[in-house]
Amino acid sequence: MSPQARRDELIAAALDLFGSRAPELVTVDDIIGRAMVSRPLFYRYFSSLRELQVEALRTVTVGLVDGLAGLEEGPPPERLRAAVRGLVDVADHYRAGYVALLRSGSVIATSETDAAIDEVRNRAVELILDALAVTEPSPLLLLTLRCWTAVVEGALLSWLQERTVPRESLDGWLVDQLTAMLSATAAHDPTVPAALTP
Template sequence: MSREARRADLISAALELFSTRSPEDVSVDDVTARADVSRPLFYRYFAGVRELHVAALRSVVDDLLARLDERPDAEPVDRLRAAVRALADVAERHRAGYVALVRSGSVIATSETGAIVDEVRNRAVAVILEDLDITEPSPLVLTTVRCWTAVVEGSLLTWLQERSLPRERLDAWLVDQLLAMLDATGRHEPEALTSSAGRPPGRRT
């Protein structure tokens, strides 16, 4: 096995373990047993489990960010739906990694993992504001969008774990949730939700 493949194998093993346990409860022996490698080989790639954890989350985040940047040139609502579909695609493909990523946001108090999780959330907020054509969001609008990203995270986590909601309904339902939240915000700050095109954001002309 090549060096790159062996490193990827260790990351995959870590993501599987981190999806069911807190990283502080995962040892080097746990990872080497799951990957079927020796401890000396593990330390040829990583200094310890914490470094492996950061690398594992980074691999999922890179995929998420890449997919967010591949949105089609379309109407704002369609672009938002495409963004949600992209997130769902990555979450499904890296199920264990996505679960670990979301849990890291509240369970693991380290600057490195916190920065990684924040990178995804901040990019998601930027994508939404771009698609809604909002260049100078007010504090209330920012709060609305940030709250919606938390709804998306929780919904995808529930979907991965329970599979009770059909995949094909996720993107439309979640975007409708955002539009409803923005509508409520607009009743408090109508001037804050007028796009540069002179129409309410996210609505078709």
């Protein structure tokens, strides 16, 4: 196995474990047990558990940003629904890592991982603005979209762990949440036309 493949294997083992428990509760022994490698081999690729934790979360954020790169053509409402479906699909694909990323808290969080998480959130906001064909959003509209991304994160975290809501209902419900928030924003901000709401 190549060195990069071995590193990837250790990262995958860590992300799998992070999906079921808080990252700070996962030990080196847990990771080497899951990856079926020795402790010396672990330290050949990572100088510490913290280095692996940060690298694992960085891997997830890169995957999320890459996954949010495309957006299909069509009318704004259809593009918005496609964007939300994309968010759900990417989070579902990176389920263990996404859960770990949102649950990482201050124990693993660094300025680097915080910046990576913010990059994902900013990309989600850009995606929605693109779907709505808005090039110059007002401060209140930006605040609305950032609040909505927090709603999405909370909803996805619960859904990924519990699966109590059918997948086919989730994106429509999240779009309806955004529609309600955009309608409220339009009532308070004359620069947000009613036509903006899907």
